[in-house]
Amino acid sequence: MTQMEEAKKGNITPEMEKICEKERISTKEIITKVAEGKIVIPKNINRNTEACGIGEGLSTKINANIGSSSKIENIKLETHKAKLCMEYGADALMDLSTGPDLELFRKQIMETVNIPIGTVPIYEAGVITLNKGNEIIDMEEDDIFKTIEKQAKEGVDFMTLHCGITQDLVKKLKNAKREMGIVSRGGTFLASWILHNEKENPLYENYDYLLELAKEYDITLSLGDGLRPGCLSDASDVPQIQELVTLGTLVKRAQEASVQSMVEGPGHVPLNQIKSNMEIQKTLCYGAPFYVLGPIVTDLAPGYDHITSAIGGAIAASSGADFLCYVTPAEHLGLPELDDVKEGIIASKIAAQAGDVALGLDTAWEKEKMMSKARRNFDWDQQFDIAFDSSKPRKYRDKCKLDDNEMCTMCGEYCSVKIAKDDF
Template sequence: MITQLESARQGILTSEMKAIAGQEGLDETFILDHVAKGEIVIPCNPNRKYQKTVGIGTGLRTKVNASIGTSSDICDIGLEVEKARAAEEECADTLMELSAAGDMDKIRRTVLDSTNLPVGNVPLYQAFKETIQKHRNPAKLDPEYLFDLMEQQLADGLSFMAIHCGINQYAIDRLRKQGFRYGGLASKGGTFMVAWMDINQRENPLYEQFDRVCRLMKKYDAVLSLGNGIRAGAIHDSHDRAQMAEMIINCELAEIGREMGCQTMVEGPGHVPLDEIEGNIMLEKRMSGNAPYYVLGPIPCDTGAGYDHISAAIGAASSARFGADLVCYITPAEHLALPDVHDVREGVRATRLAVRIGDLAKYPDRRDTEKQAALARRDMRWEDLSRHLLFPDIAEAVRSARAPEEKQTCTMCGDFCAMKKGMELFETDIKEKR
């Protein structure tokens, strides 16, 4: 297997690179150059015949990931398929299958068969769940079994994996010496790995055998997403010594993986106050050599439960603005319950809107759609406006449910319409706008 990264280094423009250039309206040599540098990754495991081609990284539209998966309380394969399809219908770019209960092989394969999105996962979930089932003790996890499981999952067609390679004994010592945290540990896989290391008094095998991780990922040209298992779960823990220790290690590992020909990206927080987001992204980009950055939210406050998709959308807009490349959605159920289909739809919509706002600031030359929407709204050309909206079905449903007496206006203003009066006042002065 020759990876996208290795192909680009040899000057080979793959069909996936060509597709991304077409999608993004960018020159093919731009894509080739940045894939060769490891600044753009393409999750595209060839074991999946039908899969959407997605580019993540420098110069590209900020992408949105949706996460689904079972828990011990709610385990329904049919529901997960519904959620996967809802995420794709709402135009998510990637999907993470994060089941932690049930027949995880069957769930993963069923989800892979139900969507065309590139699918990722966290292999530690299944590894620890099955170890607990077998031994009633997560500390009995066998590293050899973990590596075998990762290969099995990749062979099924996963195109990226969040692997917690950056947790090591040094980072755990930082947690102890700083007196733990306000928000505790927020990562399921990360927390179980920390426990495994503590009980066994051993180093993280994913860190110790990082070259083996990279070889596995290269075999299937899957993207290695360096997971942040010690991410902050509260804004008062943001950028503490433990988080920064893991971030430094992950950025170093991203560089090592890239040198080996493995496509890599770095994962970020987490809970981060708004004023720290720019600095966080600057640090990741500087320390990793501009590796693509995959951020989880981020959530800039701890008191928005029930509306955390809105909190996270504010963080996501800021993240996209300052250079994040892939944003994992947050749903209204975050911190409260397992998301349902409605939560998935709301989470994707909020995050798509957020990254659109961020991209408009990141790429000021890419605002033509906004201009055309504004002109259509000014001229009250409702059908034209709909074509430029992110959520035309929602907009049309609201308008038709509260239809105005006069078709040209809306019921917000009725016969007191500012747009209509403005057009009448300046009809002879209006210049053609393009």
């Protein structure tokens, strides 16, 4: 049975119990929200995954993307990245490999970590097509569904599936006059396929079959936003919202079939549009968890997009987003290296925490209070232990080389914390 089926029957699963403990919510709350589709627990029945709840009333979770590309395929590096993601507190990991050996990569990564693993199966279907000497537009429908089933059997916990790009939407997109067209890789595969074959999106047309597969293995559907904006000018435009409307109808069908689902969102969004984007998604998609990719709030900072996305991520998290996909400094430029992965995770953790603090989550506030106490007490070790990254602040502190523990080189003997400590 899926987590949702159990919840609908009023049963609590071991995963729900663990989430209640971690997040300090009642069993009644988790059962109700999983049953309503407002919380998802990505966990394939074939995998021993750490319980991770994503959705309303829970702390904001973060996802890190790793995986090979057709240009760089280094299994040792990707495994190292997977370990780093665990070390710095990623809640989930997506393997976005598109190299020829992607199956091997996926298996290796799944053995390395015990957090939920997500994939985009259309990538593997695309690689299978290319390996046959064909082009993406020649992709066989059967290969798409066989890939989904194979990955489900292997234990993939959640899958990005671009079910909302319909033939009608692809036709309309041609007149939308977007600055950046389509920037989603999976979205592009499907839109080109639809256009050239003059057929409906197989994932949309055979959605009931997809639900059957997802239900069998309790795969959480991550309904992909194939038409997400790729620049600020395209944000919140008609194609983006039209796709979201379709995704809302698909969420409803998944919820009725007791299949867990969440919805992916933009992308590149001006700061003032983020809150309304979150509200529209929650309304149109029946309260399903929202998984946002950024959002990046200015396009002028290549090399620093972990910062542009953390700004957007914080606003998104405080306005209802439940799951943030990290962005690394290498975004738009190349495959991230180890340091980029670390920077991306830390930036995303900052955004998630900022959002949770704004929402008033006790678990988030407790950490903030612990940090201020450690600062007031000049307990440097505790400050570094609480910090998302303990090594960077420790390096700065070590550089101070002071005999007096109760100050740093910023203000020296004029340290306000030290002077005011006993009086205020």
